[in-house]
Amino acid sequence: MNSFLLKLCWKNLWRNKRRTILAVNAIAIGGGWLIWASNYIDALNRQFIENAIRYMNGHLTVAAEGFNEYKDAGKFIADPTSIEDWLRQNPKVRAYSPKILAQGLLSSARGSSNIFYMGIRPEMDKHTTEFHSRIVEGTYFEGETNHKPIVIGIGLKERLNVRVGSKLVALTQGVDGSIGNELFYVQGVFNTESEADKSLAFIRLEDARALLSLPGNAIHQFSVMAKDETKIQALQAETKTAFASHSIEALSWMDLQRHLMASIEVYNAANKIFMFIILFIASVGIANSILMSIMERTREFGVMMAIGTTKAEMVRMVLLETLLLAAVGVVVGNLLGIGITYYFQQTGFDLAWLTAKEIRMNGALINTVSYPAVHWIHNVIVTTAVMVLSVLAALLPIQHITKLKATAALKTN
DSSP states (O other), rough: HHHHHHHHHHHHHHTTTHHHHHHHHHHHHHHHHHHHHHHHHHHHHHHHHHHHIIIIIIEEEEEEEEHHHHOOTTTOOOOOHHHHHHHHHOEEEEEEEEEEEEEEEETTEEEEEEEEEEEEEEHHHHTTGGGGGGGGEEEOOOOOSSOEEEEEEHHHHHHHHHHHHHHHEEEEEEEOOOOOEEEEEEEEEEEEEEEEHHHEEEEEEEHHHHHHOOOOOOSSEEEEEEEEEGHHHHHHHHHHHHHTTSSSSEEEEEHHHHHHHHHHHHHHHHHHHHHHHHHHHHHHHHHHHHHHHHHHHHHHHHHHHHHOOHHHHHHHHHHHHHHHHHHHHHHHHHHHHHHHHHHHHHOOOEGGGGSOOEEEETEOOOOOOOOOOHHHHHHHHHHHHHHHHHHHTHHHHHHHHHHHOOOHTTOOO
16 A cells, blocks of 8 residues: 555544544444443343253253143153263263152142242252252251251242241142142242242152152153353254154253243344444444545645546545544444443443333343453454445545546635
């Protein structure tokens, strides 16, 4: 590139400092906001996903075929030994937990509630869910006990008007048509600030099997956590292949949480629309700035044409001025976006000031504080979009130049 042309274009930009600064600010603020907003939306989406993984399904659910569709207690894995051995030895699996799930009635002396019972092995469940870390009263199946323990949510505790140590009667229908009726004692209370607090109770796997009259060592599903989240689909494919002859299904959290994935897609689409609107406004500012600069220099262009400067050379000069203007704005915008993201990565960005209501997703209370991280792909996308739109914005000023006549331009005051 001709260094003289570059210096000339740079000087031309700063003939009217106020106009150039306004155009640079428009690009910088728009680009910086988009980079920060994209990073924040990524963090918020990640929160939604982690809620689904930690409190619902894990990375992968291996269940009896058809169980996940209706949660039919009659669809169970009769002999899970071979599956458990395979999961234990698979290098892609970080942790797994066998589970039994059933719907039934839980009653106290003061009330009753229709809930889901989750039969678990507590020592294994701690590695696949976060319920054990949300205990606010009592313990999570810790210590020896002579009675059958149950861990319930704080909402269920208030509805049944019980406390740690209270008796509860569990009632459900067994898979053989019998009525399951067992006495439990409250050992712990969890608080996840979600609908699970009102509708979920944990009992030991053996107690759940007895309550439902399940045969042998039958279970309904395994919740599986992968060592590498990028290998979930590979693990899913391996599981399906390994047990193709068994009546089981291996579903990832994405398969089970399609409504969540749809919501995330909507948020991402909305972000793209906002990105287009803001970048369009910035490009209009660029076009206006360059066009005004050209209109003010019409006589100057006439002189240039009179001394032999071709229109192609003038077009190249205008295009370079546009790209320089956009480049300055993009650099400032990137620094601004990265700086804001790093700041909120340390302090967190709280949405609570925008609304007095709780923010929920699929029944789960979402933490309003998010900690966005810098994702360089957003910087690349915004930078590329600004530069492309800048070239498009330069088309109008360029068209004006191509129509200029030297004689008419020289007569301009």
